Amino acid sequence: MKPWLWLSPQFAHDIAPLALRLGAAFKTDEIPIWKPLKWNGLSFPNRLGLAGGVDKDGESIEEWWAYGVGFVEVGTITPRAQGPNPGVIMSRDLPSKALWNKMGFPGRGVDIARENFKDLPPRRRTPVFANIGKNRDTSNDDAVKDYAACMQTLDGLADAFVVNISSPNTTGLRELLQPRRFQKFLGGVLAAKNKIESSNTPVLLKMSPDAEDSDLQSVIKIACDLGIDGFIATNTTLAREHGSPFPPEGGVSGSPLAARSKEVLQLVRDAAGPRKLVVSVGGVMTPLDVRERLDLGADLVQIYSALIFEGPGFFKHVAREMQSQR
Numbered sequence: 001m002k003p004w005l006w007l008s009p010q011f012a013h014d015i016a017p018l019a020l021r022l023g024a025a026f027k028t029d030e031i032p033i034w035k036p037l038k039w040n041g042l043s044f045p046n047r048l049g050l051a052g053g054v055d056k057d058g059e060s061i062e063e064w065w066a067y068g069v070g071f072v073e074v075g076t077i078t079p080r081a082q083g084p085n086p087g088v089i090m091s092r093d094l095p096s097k098a099l100w101n102k103m104g105f106p107g108r109g110v111d112i113a114r115e116n117f118k119d120l121p122p123r124r125r126t127p128v129f130a131n132i133g134k135n136r137d138t139s140n141d142d143a144v145k146d147y148a149a150c151m152q153t154l155d156g157l158a159d160a161f162v163v164n165i166s167s168p169n170t171t172g173l174r175e176l177l178q179p180r181r182f183q184k185f186l187g188g189v190l191a192a193k194n195k196i197e198s199s200n201t202p203v204l205l206k207m208s209p210d211a212e213d214s215d216l217q218s219v220i221k222i223a224c225d226l227g228i229d230g231f232i233a234t235n236t237t238l239a240r241e242h243g244s245p246f247p248p249e250g251g252v253s254g255s256p257l258a259a260r261s262k263e264v265l266q267l268v269r270d271a272a273g274p275r276k277l278v279v280s281v282g283g284v285m286t287p288l289d290v291r292e293r294l295d296l297g298a299d300l301v302q303i304y305s306a307l308i309f310e311g312p313g314f315f316k317h318v319a320r321e322m323q324s325q326r
């Protein structure tokens with residue numbers, strides 16, 4: 001039974017943190033261990049984590065642990081608090097198992113996220129990544145300053161930073177991914193990271209599914225030359241399937257994204273080589289999908305849409321399947 005699917009997407013989204021807390025309150029079990037991974041000094045008990053955008057401020061990290069996640073990505077965190085884009089910001093289509101959103105990084109700002117990271121127990125049950133972005137009223141020319149501010153504020157608290165310039169819902173953001181702007185931007189972000197105290201914190205780049213393959217290859221080459229530690233593929237898409245019920249603006253996720261997400265995963269793995277951390281996200285809806293992404297070269301896998309269609313029990317469902325197939 002999935003009673004939340006009877007509610008409006010916005011209402012279900014608004015009450016999710018409370019429902020999550022209630023559901024997690026009596027769960028004390030260990031995080032399921034399957035295919036554990038050690039990377040860069042971090043220990044992942046399993047390969048399936050929470051994608052960016054679910055826990056924007058890091059308010060429910062311990063609840064996600066109770067549901068058995070292998071890692072949590074908090075954010076997108078911006079330097080200053082900001083509200084969502086105007087109008088309807090999310091919708092879903094049950095027959096095609098698709099979500100649509102044009103949220104635009106609503107959040108309480110990096111100072112609140114910092115408090116939430118500081119409240120975590122000293123021994124974290126999984127790695128916690130911080131996905132960082134710019135405020136919508138910061139120009140692209142000043143974007144590096146926003147990413148630098150987030151890293152400085154979360155210095156020593158995030159286990160990895162995820163640089164998000166692939167969201168379609170902040171006007172002009174994806175222009176930073178154009179190869180001619182990208183080098184200066186990422187060079188600036190990595191230089192700022194090298195100045196923080198925990199300068200060995202790894203940095204991952206979140207990719208867009210909508211760029212041409214040749215542009216993706218250029219971006220990956222530049223990022224690797226600059227010393228990036230890994231990639232997350234992919235963010236939501238502006239592409240629409242024939243008959244899609246969603247408006248042309250905004251990002252689509254879930255099943256319609258799966259084919260392109262897998263293509264980009266393979267492209268990233270080929271272009272980045274075996275040593276970079278590669279995280280696959282986009283249209284992972286079943287335990288078999290998780291296995292397929294790992295077989296295609298992903299080190300880690302994430303979900304957002306599957307949480308809406310299957311509920312938070314999905315993490316343990318996948319764990320049971322993986323453990324029974326060993």
Ligand SMILES: Cc1cc2nc3c(=O)[nH]c(=O)nc-3n(C[C@H](O)[C@H](O)[C@H](O)COP(=O)(O)O)c2cc1C
Pocket residue numbers: 051052053054075076090099100101103105131164167206234235236253254255257281282283284302303304305306
């Ligand atoms: C409502 C919603 C909000 C999202 N917010 C963010 C975000 O703030 N930052 C980010 O990097 N990705 C965000 N995403 C993208 C997801 O992290 C993920 O890349 C995408 O949804 C594809 O995965 P899925 O098919 O499992 O949903 C969001 C996705 C949805 C559906």
